[in-house]
Amino acid sequence: MSKECVSNQPHGFKNHIEKVAIVGAGGHVGKFITEELLQTGKHQVSAITREGSTAILPPGVIVRRVDYGNQSSLVEALKGQDALIITMSVMAPPDQQNKLIEAAATAGVPWVLPNEFGGDPLDKEIGKDIFLGDAKRVYRDYIEKLGKSSWIGIACGFWYEFSLGGGPDRYGFDFKNRTVILMGNGTVKINTSTWPQCGRAVAKLLSLKILPDTEDDDSPALVNFKNNGVYISSFTINQKDMLDSVLRVTGTKLEDWKVTYTTAKERFQSGLQDFQKGDRAGFGRLLYARNFYPESNGNFEAIKGLHNDMLGLPKEDLDEFTKIGIKMSEENTAY
The missing domain is CATH 3.90.25 (UDP-galactose 4-epimerase; domain 1)
Structure with missing residues (x-):
């Protein structure tokens, strides 16, 4: 099977992430991600916020207000987006992330970064002991089941x-x-990891080309992390x-x-x-x-290595x- 690369894509294929939607753009880590994405000059950043939200957002962010009780409003907000980043409080309603994942699939968003910021998402032993492993895995599995988007988990530690x-x-x-x-x-x-390092990591990740240019191109590409983790640390x-x-x-x-x-x-x-x-x-x-x-x-x-240098x-x-x-x-x- 030939390697997926730009040279075997249809004419007009866009090999970069341009439009990025983020949930929680004014939150703890979200504001750092948003600022770093804007600083690259490569991305149009949209903040997905509830009606009536008073979150303070950086200049240059497009605000897209949604009603989580109206799925069509989420789909409309995500149309045309190349990536969706989800950062939300542990106090958020448990079905909120599912609604976003479903909307991303319906809108055809190819890349989703779920609410994964923490330890190794693939460490089943720790995940089981802290009661979060299965809960997070459900969202990753759901993305794959819907078959419209690919996920990338950010492993940054506490x-x-x-x-x-x-x-x-x-x-x-x-x-x-x-x-x-x-x-x-x-x-x-x-x-x-620090909040600024997490912000830089996401911005650097989404600034990578999506596919290798040719089958012999081994330089970093977003597809290398498809349905997998990115490991960073301060x-x-x-x-x-x-x-x-x-x-x-x-x-x-x-x-x-x-x-x-x-x-x-x-x-x-x-x-x-x-x-x-x-x-x-x-x-x-x-x-x-x-x-x-x-x-x-x-x-x-010690087990997986880090992607700091690559990014x-x-x-x-x-x-x-x-x-x-x-x-x-x-x-x-x-x-």
Whole structure:
């Protein structure tokens, strides 16, 4: 079978993504994706928003208002789009993403980036333990079942600044009380990414050509990631690396902090018990703790490698984003 490439496509085939629709363009990661897409100068960006939304959007974004109770309004908003990016809160109605996927298929949108921003979407073991794997897989399977779009999942790990500043149930830090909880000895490495890096990654990805020019062309193309994951990371670090950065940024010494120890599995079980009692904070604790298991953790770089270099992503300054995380903690904005 011949390799799919531009040279065997019909006349007039467009080998680039031009029109991009994004849900959540004013949200945590969505605003960074939107800004980076605009900065490329290669994309027309449309924000899919509800009627009455007060989200603040960057200049240059086309606003397309929809009614999720009226499927035809979603289809109309997505007509002519080359890609749909879905970023939404975990509090969004569970059927909202299905409605978007269905509308994208009806409108003929060829590429969908589902609400996948997090760990390795193909890691079944972690996915099962944190109760998210099957839920996310359902959306990917639905895209493939409809047969009109292809999906790409963004594996970026936890958002670093958001997780660092979000309290001890995440990366273990309580900045107000200068306490930190280390799992094991604090040396299990995970992948974690900043919001700006996630934005750059999506913009770089959607700026790739769609198909190779010829069958002998091995340069990066979007089709290489069809129904698969893109693996990116800002930092491959452990809790001790985070603590060292915090000490540098705050000008404090280790003896200024109260350090306590537990194991990732004990912390996971503690979160699970609280979650089963109806405490949502328990879910956050089990979610993060599971990624610090020594034998099966959130370091997908060690298994899959990263696409940072292929996408031309820059190296980032850990301390710079530690400062941002601490500020978010102080301002109570990491939620």
